[in-house]
Amino acid sequence: MSAAALPSSGDAPAPGGKTCDARGMAEIHRLFKVGFGEGAALVTGVAEADAAHADAVGDHLAMLSTSLHAHHEGEDAMLWDRLEQRAPGCTLHVSRMKEHHAQLLVHLTALDAALPAWRASGSRADAASVLSAIEGVNEALDVHLPDEEANIVPVMEHTFTQKEIEWFGEHGRAATPKGKTFVMLGSILAAQPDGGDDWMRRNLPAPVRVIWRAFGRRSYEKNRAELLGTR
DSSP states (O other): OOOOOOOOOSOSOSTTOOOOOOHHHHHHHHHHHHHHHTHHHHHHTSOTTOHHHHHHHHHHHHHHHHHHHHHHHHHHHHTHHHHHHHOGGGHHHHHHHHHHHHHHHHHHHHHHHHHHHHHHHOOHHHHHHHHHHHHHHHHHHHHHHHHHHHHTHHHHHHHSOHHHHHHHHHHHHHTSOTTOHHHHHHHHHHHSTTTTHHHHHHHSOHHHHHHIIIIIHHHHHHHHHHHHTOO
């Protein structure tokens, strides 16, 4: 479903009147675009019946699915109703976002259902359902993410407080599966245009940046080698 821009509703103040910085929405979107975008290649890179490799790739896809589920659950719980109340002219955009979420839920649910059998077998027959679900997720993301960035995020930046925006990041971090913190962090950094240097400076305190460089990056790189089958 393509987006049609609405005329200005007058809800947003003049330029320069931002109430928060919501660039994190586009930054986390890059994680999903890159992560699911390479999903099919990761799956087809698994040799027939290589269950160990399939399990590694499947575990990674499950992590991304969990993160995207949480991202959308956070928006459903804390974004849409507030946005409609504070910017009534955005109602049609919000309605479209809800439809996108419902479509993505169908594909994510299919992916969640298909992964266990393929992770256990590594067979191409079981991979077919995984690939079909990934294709559906990517097609839906290609519509949803740019629409949200163009028509929702700018309104958020004139109607939400910085504390409210930060809640979404905290919600996403809380949903990260146990033991996946460094893998998730590395995936977010790798998805950014500059490799994540700016994101890291803005979002991670100095001690955490030291931990990432000393230990975290190696954990992420080990995981990437497992995904690519080069380890």
